[in-house]
Amino acid sequence: METFLFYLFAGLMLGSAVMTISSRSAVSAAVWLIFSFVNAAGVFALLAAPFLAILQILIYAGAIMVLFLFVIMMLQGPVLPAERERRSLWKILLLGAPAAAIAVTLISWLSQSGLTAFAVAAPETAGTAERVAELLLNRYLLAFELISIVLLVAIIGALALGRKEEDLPWQ
Template sequence: MPIIEILFYLFSGVLVLSALSVITVGNPIHAALFLILSFFSAACIWMLLQAEFLAITLVLVYVGAVMVLFLFVVMMLDVHVASVREGFARYLPAGVLVALAMAVQLFLVIWTRGMETMPMPAGEGDEYSHTSMIGELLYSEYLYAFEIAAVVLLVAIIAAIALTHRRRPETKHQDPARQVRVKRDERLRVVKMKSEGEEA
């Protein structure tokens, strides 16, 4: 199947290049956009494996929701590009050295042992649906893991609130219950005054 292979290398190439750009470009907005591109390429590779549900979820959830939030946050934070770049040149030699060492090691391991290729998984029939399969497994075989994932999300909420919520006694706010219960004495003061005519 050469067309699949060509597509695979195309999407993989785009994925690797865009992932590389995420960490090398200076502008955080551009980095976020490159991240979107890399998610998109990954979704396309999944599509080649016929994992259509995962591919669509990746695009909908990550590209659609998470990355939009990311962009919002990046825009609001007003990151100084210059200060982020600071020290880049200083750490560059060490970084390149480590990266080169790792690349050589990985290459040696793969080269000496040789890499067998994995076959493409056989396609399923037309009636097969990933969506229903995942749904079924999630609520039967992986129910325990699913529940724990729910607890992890609960902890994330608690942690986010605990770390950001502050009680500010000085801020002014309305208390409707108190407004309704207000009495006349609290708002109205009757002052005895001499009328103007008496003085004369």
């Protein structure tokens, strides 16, 4: 069962990621990416990380992708012409061939190494919200506070960038 679910989630996640980078319009790319992130949540659930699975859907598929879609709708209204892209085949091959070579090397290297079996995840190591929060607010308290400062700075930066020139206080 786990095998089936892994291949289902992994295949859909990778397939829709490929659709994201190959679709012509930005809107369909964003919708494929949402689907990819929902399947990533399934992969997290298989990795005994239910809290991360829920956060993946809430933050990535919910918040971040909605932000993307808003910006796409704002920019790609009637004004934006169809995407003019020079997508020459040799360029894609030039970049895809090294990527494929790296992938093949990694796969052969990884499948030779003996790290194939998980230690059986005991029930008390599943990443529920309670256990992750305990770790986050004890051992990683400083990192937790710092990351909230990063988010605060990002909010202020986005606000400052989004305002009109004459509204800025230093103008």
